[in-house]
Amino acid sequence: MKIEVDLGKCQDHGQCVYAAPDLFALDDDGRLTLRQQTAGVYTADVDDTNAEELHEAAEVCPLQAITVHE
Amino acid sequence: MTVTEDLLPFRDPGFRSDPYPYYARLREEHPVYKHPLGLYVVSRYEDVARLIRNPTLSVQQLDFGVADPIHHTMLGKDAPDHTRLRRITNRWFTPKAVEEWSKVMRASVEAVLDEVEKGDGTLDAADGLALKCTFDSICHIFGIEPTDMLAVQRKTYEIGLSLGPGGDDEEAKGTAEALEWFAGHIRRLLADKRANPGEGMIDAFIAAQDEGRMTEDEVIYTIFLFFAVGHLDVKHLINHGIWLMTQRPDLFAVYRDDPEARPGIINEILRIDTPESMVVRLTTQDTVIGDTTVPAGEVLALLIASANRDPAVFADPDTFDHTRPVAAGQHLAFGSGMHGCAGQVLARAEADVVFTALVHRFSGVELAGEPAYAHTEFLRTVTHLPVRFR
Numbered sequence: 001m002k003i004e005v006d007l008g009k010c011q012d013h014g015q016c017v018y019a020a021p022d023l024f025a026l027d028d029d030g031r032l033t034l035r036q037q038t039a040g041v042y043t044a045d046v047d048d049t050n051a052e053e054l055h056e057a058a059e060v061c062p063l064q065a066i067t068v069h070e
Numbered sequence: 071m072t073v074t075e076d077l078l079p080f081r082d083p084g085f086r087s088d089p090y091p092y093y094a095r096l097r098e099e100h101p102v103y104k105h106p107l108g109l110y111v112v113s114r115y116e117d118v119a120r121l122i123r124n125p126t127l128s129v130q131q132l133d134f135g136v137a138d139p140i141h142h143t144m145l146g147k148d149a150p151d152h153t154r155l156r157r158i159t160n161r162w163f164t165p166k167a168v169e170e171w172s173k174v175m176r177a178s179v180e181a182v183l184d185e186v187e188k189g190d191g192t193l194d195a196a197d198g199l200a201l202k203c204t205f206d207s208i209c210h211i212f213g214i215e216p217t218d219m220l221a222v223q224r225k226t227y228e229i230g231l232s233l234g235p236g237g238d239d240e241e242a243k244g245t246a247e248a249l250e251w252f253a254g255h256i257r258r259l260l261a262d263k264r265a266n267p268g269e270g271m272i273d274a275f276i277a278a279q280d281e282g283r284m285t286e287d288e289v290i291y292t293i294f295l296f297f298a299v300g301h302l303d304v305k306h307l308i309n310h311g312i313w314l315m316t317q318r319p320d321l322f323a324v325y326r327d328d329p330e331a332r333p334g335i336i337n338e339i340l341r342i343d344t345p346e347s348m349v350v351r352l353t354t355q356d357t358v359i360g361d362t363t364v365p366a367g368e369v370l371a372l373l374i375a376s377a378n379r380d381p382a383v384f385a386d387p388d389t390f391d392h393t394r395p396v397a398a399g400q401h402l403a404f405g406s407g408m409h410g411c412a413g414q415v416l417a418r419a420e421a422d423v424v425f426t427a428l429v430h431r432f433s434g435v436e437l438a439g440e441p442a443y444a445h446t447e448f449l450r451t452v453t454h455l456p457v458r459f460r
């Protein structure tokens with residue numbers, strides 16, 4: 001499955017970190033670590049074993065910055 | 071540097087009614103200002119935005135005085151307790167959940183406006199619309215009947231009074247009594263819920279307590295927290311939006327005719343009149359802010375309302391402009407980071423429901439009397455907003 005995180009929308013609330021700690025993390029400045037890779041839309045292939053966590057992350061993100069493609 | 075003059079006179083009525091000139095001076099001259107009361111006040115956007123996400127700052131170790139029970143809520147806890155409580159509540163405020171709550175809000179708003187239309191078109195929008203409809207909505211989320219609305223509003227305000235820096239004994243007593251009132255009120259609601267279970271958020275808290283995921287105090291004060299935040303700031307957003315429409319008929323028309331402009335208008339209302347003026351944190355280690363190193367154990371007041379008017383980020387910051395480029399900077403009205411507002415999707419949706427209903431039903435709105443305010447050092451509130459719809 002594929003994941004997209006729109007870092008233009010994301011405000012580093014870290015809700016995705018609670019939901020899917022294997023996939024998301026905050027750095028020492030409290031910003032989503034994915035920001036070190038891009039300022040735009042981050043995309044990646046994700047293993048299906050993480051599906052449940054990932055869907056929870058997408059659902060709780062207050063800015064709806066995370067999209068999951070099956 | 072020593073400054074003898076109080077540059078942030080929290081309790082001065084002039085400051086409370088318009089703190090923005092004071093903020094502007096702080097940003098320019100003392101971006102990290104050691105207040106006579108001992109706290110460090112941070113006013114520039116860049117510093118506030120960085121610190122509000124700084125995971126080394128604590129809320130759990132802050133001294134809330136008589137409001138100590140707030141430490142039983144996520145607002146007063148650090149990880150891992152914060153994470154645990156936040157995960158239990160988050161699923162009630164996802165965008166999908168909020169679609170459901172918006173229907174309740176809409177029905178409540180339409181019912182109020184039906185009455186306005188039957189009458190002479192006037193309304194005190196503060197209690198009659200903003201408070202009533204947000205209170206109906208949070209009670210629906212809880213799974214309870216919307217009773218004791220005015221008492222909940224008054225007690226919440228009394229708790230807020232002594233939360234700010236430099237409260238007096240009288241206010242502290244009021245806060246303690248109000249918290250006790252809430253604890254009693256909520257214990258009765260919980261007993262009633264155990265006797266007549268339902269499917270609301272309170273039922274979920276009871277289940278969490280029975281499964282050992284929440285303590286009884288956490289249940290009680292988390293319910294208090296949602297009673298408070300369910301109406302407090304969002305009321306100000308709605309009131310201020312309606313007030314703006316009385317001053318600027320063009321905004322009323324834009325809101326009606328250009329749905330794509332609506333999120334920008336709501337964001338700009340939040341930026342220009344930020345309901346919650348600051349968030350407070352405790353340093354747990356040396357913390358460098360610009361030229362200043364703040365040692366461990368000091369209280370930081372992060373002025374989000376000042377950050378939202380920082381000209382370094384928002385050009386011509388005192389002017390309302392809903393077409394501002396989002397890329398320039400996100401306003402900080404909802405805070406950010408781990409404690410960033412859990413209800414922001416709901417708050418935006420509730421405001422949108424009100425404004426959309428108004429612009430579709432009426433052709434304009436004007437003041438029918440003078441608005442009244444009751445600002446504290448934390449919170450900006452409109453207590454009366456007499457308006458007439460046409």
Ligand code: HEM
Nearest residue numbers: 144145299300303304307349403404405409411412413417
């Ligand atoms: C315009 C309306 C609102 C504004 C401006 C606002 C603002 C804020 C701010 C600035 C914080 C951060 C406090 C801090 O960092 O110490 C916060 C936290 C919070 N807000 Fe809101 N809020 C609003 C509406 C709501 C609503 C409607 C709800 C839910 C019904 C809500 C629930 C919460 C909760 C539970 C927290 C604590 C989050 C935590 O500590 O993890 N808020 N809010």
Ligand code: SF4
Nearest residue numbers: 010011013014016061
């Ligand atoms: S939950 Fe959403 S806003 Fe928060 S850090 Fe994750 S992606 Fe960003």
